[in-house]
Amino acid sequence: MSDLTKLSLKAALDGMNKGDFTSLELTNAFLDKIDAQNPKLNAYTLVTHDHAREMAKASDARRAKGQVGALEGAPLGIKDLFATKGFRTAACSKILGEFKPEYESTVTSQLWRDGAIMLGKLNMDEFAMGSSNETSAFGNVINPWQIEKKLTPGGSSGGSASSVAADLCLGATATDTGGSIRQPAAFTGTVGIKPTYGRCSRWGIVAFASSLDQAGPITKNVEDCAIMLKSMCGYDAKDSTSLEANVPDFASFINKGVKGLKIGVPKEYRMDGMPEEINQLWENGIEWLKAEGAEIVNISLPHTKYALPTYYIVAPAEASSNLARYDGMRFGARVDGNDLNDTYEKTRAAGFGQEVQRRILIGTYVLSAGYYDAYYLKAQKVRARILQDFTDAFKVCDAILTPTAPSAAFPLGQKQDDPIQMYLNDVFTVTTNLAGLPGLSLPAGLSKDGLPLGLQIIGRALDEETIFSVAGTIEAAANFTAKP
Template sequence: MLTGLTLTEARAGLAARKFSARELAQAHLDAIGRLNTTLNAYITVLPEADVLASADAADARYAAGTAGIMDGLPIGVKDLFCTKGVRTTAASKMLADFVPSYESTVTANLLNAGAVFLGKTNLDEFAMGSANINSAFGPTTNPWKRTGDEATALVPGGSSGGSSAAVAAGMALAATGTDTGGSIRQPAAYCGIVGLKPTYGRCSRWGTIAFASSLDQAGPMTRSVADAGLMLEAMAGFDARDSTSSNRPVPEFHKAVGKSVKGLRVGIPAEYRAPGLPAEIVAMWEQGIAWLKAAGCEVVDVSLPHTRYGLTTYYIIAPAECSSNLARYDGVRFGLRKDAPSLDGVYEATRAAGFGQEVRNRILMGTYVLSAGYYDAYYLKAQKVRTLIKRDFENAFENVDVLLTPTAPSAAFAQGENMDDPVQMYLNDIFTVPASMAGVPALSVPVGLNDAGLPLGLQVIGRHFDEETVLSIGGALEAAAGFTHTPSIHAGAGA
């Protein structure tokens, strides 16, 4: 079944000429045609002729022996990455008709490596959300269902929910995501796939529509840990157009998977044992600890004392940066425009029509904390706490190689749940936000199902620019867990 392959398997099959890139692309286009009406994972699907032409070019490179590391592999692209000549919306009415004249660095790198783009995946508007229910193009539905409850639609997590749903359902071999406070890792956990947030600066942000510039980081969403390493190799690299891009060599990340983890020290942060943490999450965490011990790791307790301030700090800094970044959408230069008698009227009418409620909420929060009289009390203090959070991680990594935590405090919840309680919605990111605040790499790996038959993920957090150790530990967890489950809604169902 071509839609059930990993990137690594598909790459080997193409190299061995077991099937063609055209056949692989067509299988995924057919899957999108069958499932996208139900899941709404894609906002824009590329024309079939364009997709197959890219696949044919990949087949020619395989025949010539010049194939790149992603050649012929069909993937989805989160609709936050600008793609030349292809509509890029950020899931917002504000950019509903925006067609960039340039390619983001990440997508350009993937194209240069031979990837075949299938389309642009759905997300929370401007990447603001944890459930993919804030899209102007409608919510994405998780392909997983609770056991015995096929009627209830579940969220795929957010903001990269379209990418996670597409990969889990067999509508793409892999997909790009972006992670600001957990937006790769949390949806990966909800959909039973692998999600990697690289170190801040590992992947260029140039051409990626900004939410919170000091936090946003692109990363891969895949079916295996080795796939995440492979795709990151293609995505990463220095970019002089991004002042935060790190000028470091890009290792062969996928080769880290399968290496012995014997002797590595794994830290268990006391502060992540949050009060009220569901028993199923605790049990899965303890199982992960046991697996790593059996693989020869040394497990030690550590403390990240400022973790409890992570979520609060995040929801000061991220909205502040959002309010600044989104000021450019004023109806004058590009995007939606609503005419009015005065310039102020144009601004007001355009932004009222173009932005959804969650985006407006965050702009208002951000404007408030940056305003005169409140900047020192909120934003400046939050930046100081952020420094302490980063220092906690640096101190911990003097004694351990990685940290192991749950990815999310629950499995996927139903569409409509928590919608009237924004605080509860924000708490979905409680385990992912601290790593984003510190800028360290973090990986979510699916390790089992809960009693309702829904996937649960564990998170591996590592030192700055040490994705290789993170991937090695993630590979050990993956091997021990043997997670091969697929959702009830899948491209291969009935095939």
């Protein structure tokens, strides 16, 4: 049998439907590959061998009875931010210790409902705070591209992106607060979508910044991304911010073409000092869409440069409050001190890594008495301006095309000492989080060093359909077939 792990999600589903192989065979192939490759990549923090095989057997049994879900038998990896009942969910932080939730996140339970198999938990930046996967308590994840160079897979969903790129799963769940799905996807030659805020339930996902967090898939291609997204999203009464929106068959829009669509190209995304190859990639994307009948519209998103500073007020502020529950009292690791406050302080100092501490400090500061108006309130107002930019832009275009990240994957350790340089990774992605809009990244070419580069497509709220049409067109034109 050929290497089943190299199949796309769609091809694997088709193969099982045709009876070419079983879920158990497919699952075992992935488990074997994980056992072989993971020590090098460190993408998984937990591999659930037995559980995966049991799920696969149950899936094969269902299939035998004619019960075939949309993801029947498909082995997936789960970012460590999703609560998985009975399996360690640590958000890659020491502070959660061996926390095993007694509940399952809505998103993952929908995957299991549709027949998917859990291979294990995927590495990530601690509490999803980072752009290089270097803040994980479980160590760095290595980008499978040019593995000897020890490049970052991006972050925070570094484990998700790395495992998909290295064929250690058919697809992976991920989350995106400022770019954590799209930037790792771009760095690893994979496809990732952050859907409209409210599409995927946040229930059971460890919160980083509640008003920005959104789950989505990272997959090998655009079609897989559409298939997996359909299972992940949908209204959930347990999340007050969940949208009661119809979930279309996203995959059916991939081949619709872009004829007559107006594609916006924002001038503010042409940043000083951006590598020429990124500019070229963007130009290529524009040409491909033009060639397929799309109309290119020059647009302006004037508040773009304020998006990152806004984000670095809003996200830490929310995080400082969201992470208050990690206090060693009811779950997670506790470091005993002389008294209550000493215990709190020792527990949180030992449990949180440096980046998390840095963001909690920033967040605490911007919310504290006397500074709230100057920072938080101001940021919320600028956020409204950023949303208004998009609202105005979408009056003249149907989707927006931009690069995903300002560079290709960089070596681990390169930006670790300079927080702001690290934050600038998210310069193109963070705007959609602030505006709640959907954004997808797909690989569209290689850098001069042979590393994948991604393009981002931003759509109107709840218009993932158009994004998939544009993505399908670019994917076909780019014909990106390179593998790590």
